[in-house]
Amino acid sequence: MEENEKRTFLRIPTRICGYARILDTEAEQPIFREAPLHGVSGPGAFDARDASIPEGLYTLLSSLNAKLDMLIGMLGRDQISTDFPITLEVVEISGAGLRFFASQELALETAMEVVLMLSQFPLRMAGAIGTVLRAEPVEGKALYALDFTRIRERDLETIVQFVFQSQRDALREKKWS
DSSP: OOTTOOOOOOOEEEEEEEEEEEOSSTTSOOOOOOOOOTTOOOTTOOOTTTSOSOHHHHHHHHHHHHHHHHHHHHHHHHHHHHHOOEEEEEEEEOSSEEEEEESSOOOTTOEEEEEEEEETTTTEEEEEEEEEEEEEEETTEEEEEEEEEEOOHHHHHHHHHHHHHHHHHHHHHHHHO
16 A cells, blocks of 8 residues: 555534543543443453353353443443543544534644444444544534544444444435435
8 A cells, every 4th residue: 555545534513422532632542541442352351152152051051141341331431431531422423533613722733532322322433533624613613624544453343333323324314215
């Protein structure tokens, strides 16, 4: 891949909330760790093919595991609002950045870590580090544009999946309207 090649991402309008914190430097390490994706196996997970348990019991245990993940995620959301004191109202999102209203005034070129609440149930969050590029007045408030400068591959994939799902939903709605 050429060095000057730049990825382009589909940008969609949205209404999701997010949280942010201002960084001293853009090189600062993120404190948000991505939430596990639903159905992803990890340490301690088991496969029904390897276990000698009945299918019904496996289904029950998987359901309980998903519910526990949801409860832990809800508890973690309270911690996020403590660690990330700035609330965001995201009105546009893409894999390259976002546009948002913030609960406090932000200076241009501010380095920020953001956490986006892509869905409540199941809980899907993504985090990134970015820089505030622009601010434009909209109805007496500042609409900021943030460009992602560092994002984990998993978080980028989660955002891109969210964008594509939103596009599919909009197309289906348009078809039936």
